[in-house]
Amino acid sequence: MGPAFPASHRSICVLMLCCLPIPVLAQVGLAAKYVRDSGIGSDPAVVFSENFESSLATWSARFNGGGPSGVGTSTDHATASGGVQSARLIPSGISGTLYRQLSTDYDQVWMRYYVKYLGNVSHHSGGYIGGYFPPSSFPQGDAGIKGIRPPGPPNGDRVFISAFEQRGTPDGIAPQTHLGTYNNWVDMPGLGFGGLYFGRDLLITENQSLNLNAWQCVEIRVKMNSVAASNDGELQIWVDDVSIQNFVPGSPVGAYNVNGDWVTGSGSGFPGLLWRDVLTYGVNWIKLQNYNDVGTPYDVLFDDLVVATSRVGCINTGAVVTPLPAPTNLRVLP
Numbered sequence: 001m002g003p004a005f006p007a008s009h010r011s012i013c014v015l016m017l018c019c020l021p022i023p024v025l026a027q028v029g030l031a032a033k034y035v036r037d038s039g040i041g042s043d044p045a046v047v048f049s050e051n052f053e054s055s056l057a058t059w060s061a062r063f064n065g066g067g068p069s070g071v072g073t074s075t076d077h078a079t080a081s082g083g084v085q086s087a088r089l090i091p092s093g094i095s096g097t098l099y100r101q102l103s104t105d106y107d108q109v110w111m112r113y114y115v116k117y118l119g120n121v122s123h124h125s126g127g128y129i130g131g132y133f134p135p136s137s138f139p140q141g142d143a144g145i146k147g148i149r150p151p152g153p154p155n156g157d158r159v160f161i162s163a164f165e166q167r168g169t170p171d172g173i174a175p176q177t178h179l180g181t182y183n184n185w186v187d188m189p190g191l192g193f194g195g196l197y198f199g200r201d202l203l204i205t206e207n208q209s210l211n212l213n214a215w216q217c218v219e220i221r222v223k224m225n226s227v228a229a230s231n232d233g234e235l236q237i238w239v240d241d242v243s244i245q246n247f248v249p250g251s252p253v254g255a256y257n258v259n260g261d262w263v264t265g266s267g268s269g270f271p272g273l274l275w276r277d278v279l280t281y282g283v284n285w286i287k288l289q290n291y292n293d294v295g296t297p298y299d300v301l302f303d304d305l306v307v308a309t310s311r312v313g314c315i316n317t318g319a320v321v322t323p324l325p326a327p328t329n330l331r332v333l334p
Helices: 007-018 058-059
Strands: 046-052 071-074 086-089 096-108 107-119 124-133 160-165 176-184 216-223 234-237 242-247 252-255 262-264 283-291 300-308
Touching: 058 071, 058 216, 086 096, 086 283, 096 300, 107 124, 107 242, 107 283, 124 176, 160 216, 176 234, 283 300
Parallel strands: none
Antiparallel strands: 046 300, 071 086, 086 300, 096 283, 107 216, 107 300, 124 160, 124 283, 160 176, 216 234, 234 242, 252 262
């Protein structure tokens, strides 16, 4: 056993330890620079943002698609929000939809929004990132399309969709229990259904809870494949700033099942995503939607939407950790 420190030195060591800074969980993304998102829309990396704080007529005019019968406002909002209201999407056919065509095609986009599910039975309700070629100022019917709109070439019409929505039984009638993806892309695997290919869920294993009647911060990152014949496209999803999964070539390990859904676990590395087979388009629209044509309809609330070319992160609430005052009248004893 080594010699003990003199009492005076022990006092100094204790004092030094007490004065060390306490680690604080770092705020991430663009939101870190804007307390409660104030001013975030003017950031150069932001493509589009909407906090739903103006009148219904004003903010709904910034979107295409949907209609008055399916869009409203609510005084319910996330605690972190800097506002006092949110968007209420009512499942009235396709009317519960807020579609925004982006000004250009992007190779990589982050989309952050807050969502609150008021019930567990809906058909397609969540956030969507996609691309049309040629671009479209309104949402098109995309169900069952495997990247190329029928009748196919030579018309050249293309589409890809990456969605994060409630999932459960395939018919959508039984209660939906979790959140998953609904993705359509050019070489999506699995069997067709009557010649149609419906959205694939890549989050079977993760089983992300629907968290009914609770606000959640969701962020989706889509990176397009860089070469027409290359499966180097990516997808990442966060909930409340926690990465649920990051799909990149080689990771995670798993396999596609017969339905074309990805099951993380045993198998081989994720093969990557061939979002597009031509480079003439990229991400050129986003959508918030609450579409229901089966089961019991429930409203879904959305708030604080930000679309950007870099990570956004959840809202910075402005919590400040005040450091301890510097000690005074210190003396080093001999």
